[in-house]
Amino acid sequence: MTDKSGSFDLLAKRISKTLKGAEDRNAKLRTVCRLLKHNVRYYNWVGFYIVYEEKPNELVLGPFDGEPTEHVRIPFGRGICGQAAQLGRRFLVQDVSREKNYLSCSTKVKSEIVVPIFKNRKVIGELDIDSHAVSPFTEKDETFLKKVSEMVSKIF
Numbered sequence: 001m002t003d004k005s006g007s008f009d010l011l012a013k014r015i016s017k018t019l020k021g022a023e024d025r026n027a028k029l030r031t032v033c034r035l036l037k038h039n040v041r042y043y044n045w046v047g048f049y050i051v052y053e054e055k056p057n058e059l060v061l062g063p064f065d066g067e068p069t070e071h072v073r074i075p076f077g078r079g080i081c082g083q084a085a086q087l088g089r090r091f092l093v094q095d096v097s098r099e100k101n102y103l104s105c106s107t108k109v110k111s112e113i114v115v116p117i118f119k120n121r122k123v124i125g126e127l128d129i130d131s132h133a134v135s136p137f138t139e140k141d142e143t144f145l146k147k148v149s150e151m152v153s154k155i156f
Contacts, residue, residue, distance in 0.1 A: 008144040011039050016151055025155050026063050032152065033065035036129070042137075045105070045130035048152075049074065049081055051123060059085055059126065066130070069105045079103030084114040085123050090142060094135040110134045115145045117153050124156050 018031045033046040047064025059081055061072040071079070076086040080102055084091045091114045096102045102112075109130040117125040127149050131137070 007039070008140060011035060012144065012147055012151075015148055019151055019155055028155060029152070030063040030065070032148070033063055036148070037065040042131045042133050043129050044132045045069075045109070045128075047128050048117075048125055049085075049128060050125040051085065062125070067106055067108075071103050071105060074103070080112050081114050081126060081128055084116050084126055088116055088118070088123050090115050090146065092137055092142065094137065105130065108132045111136060113137050113141060113145060115142075115149045117149045117156070119153050119156050124153070127152065 014035055015032055018035065019028055021028060023031070029048050033048070037043050037046040045064065045066030047066065047069075048062040049059035050062045051058070052060060057076045059074040059076070061069065071081075074082045076082050078101070080091050080093055080096075080099065083101060091112070093099050093102065093112045096104070096109060096112055110133055111131045113129050115127045116123045117127065127145060129145070
C-alpha cells in the first residue's frame, strides 16, 4: 500500500457495498474480515467478537479470517478485547510483549488493535485485528477501522 488513505477509502467503499448486500449478518461479517485481511498486508488476523443479550458482559467470537484461536469467549475486562469492551474505547497495542493483560493467541502476533462496535451507545461487539509486525498501525488505521465499525453497527 503506497497511499494508505486512498487505499482505505477504496476499501471502505467495498465494505459499505458488502454490508448492503442480501446475505445474512455472519456472511457479511466474514466478507468484511476477508476484505480487510487480504487488502492490508499487515492485518494478519481479523475477527469480530459479539456481545449477546443473554451474556451482556462476555465477548463471543464471531466470523474471522486467520488462524483459529482458543479465545472464543472473553469476559469484559480480560485481555485487550475485554478491556476495550469494558471501557468502551479503542485499544492499540503496538507491541503485545509489553502488555500485562494480553491474551496470547499465537506467538506470531506482535501487535493488536481493537475497535468497539456501538449500538445506542452500548458496546455490542468489536473488531479485532492482530499483526505479525511490531508497530504497524497508524492514526489512519484507527480512523479507518472506526469508520468500518460504525458501518458494521448498522447491520446489528
